[in-house]
Amino acid sequence: HVPDDDYLPGLRKLCDESGALLILDEIQTGVGRTGRLWAYEHAGIEPDIMTLAKALANGVPIGAMLTREEIARALGPGTHGSTFGGTPFVTSVALATMQTIIEEKMPERAARLGRALMDGLRRLAARPTGITEVRGRGLLIGVALDRPVAPIVDACRDAGLLVLSAGERVLRLAPPLIVETRDCDEALAIIGRALAPRA
Structure with missing residues (x-):
């Protein structure tokens, strides 16, 4: 928080x-x-x-x-x-x-990329993904879910994205300060697929 x-x-x-x-x-x-x-x-x-x-x-x-x-x-x-x-x-x-x-003004870069990443996560939250809250500052972000996060962490890892949990229902994102915009876009796509409702 x-x-x-x-x-x-x-x-x-x-x-x-x-x-x-x-x-x-x-x-x-x-x-x-x-x-x-x-x-x-x-x-x-x-x-x-x-x-x-x-x-x-x-x-x-x-x-x-x-x-x-x-x-x-x-x-x-x-x-x-x-x-x-x-x-x-x-x-x-x-x-x-x-x-x-x-x-290299890494803090300013973290602020900018973090805003973009949180904006993307909030767009995902507008879909039926189970996201209940997106919070954070810079490149330290928590994504609260309406269900246990462990299967999402596993699905992201299987797709090539390492994320952590912060408790039972929060996905924790802490990308490196050198992360690129394209990496953030790919991460959002992977998270979106991992959170998509299953038929």
Whole structure:
């Protein structure tokens, strides 16, 4: 689910009022996936701590925690660490990945392609496909169905499209940021066939 527009600002306000830290997990939503570099930017707030992984180094294993300077100062030697964290290789890969994502305007591209993909899914929803809701931001999309999603995931895979489930009745789409329009069109065709009523 995409949070309501006032959810994260409200959470930020509660944290500020109570002296709590706002920690956001951007492992799946960050690095351009939702149409902004960081998903929290849609809400116009900033977290105190943010966690990242996966996309940060384009598939090379990495995990990261980013925080404000005053919080980082409180983390003395030995209070935060990782067995494989901070190696020159993986940090070089992460730096190159971030430079590419920013220079090639991948978040903007994800926003544009995500809108087109969701528009196509909403057109499918107007037919008897069992789609009850299309939600998401950028290239992180949920398609709620009126029936179990597992057979649809299998049918898509058999047709050459890898999709995931998010619970019993939600099809989860998270194409790579380098996906092309023609790939989205092919995905929509496959999903449409997988959801078509059987005679």
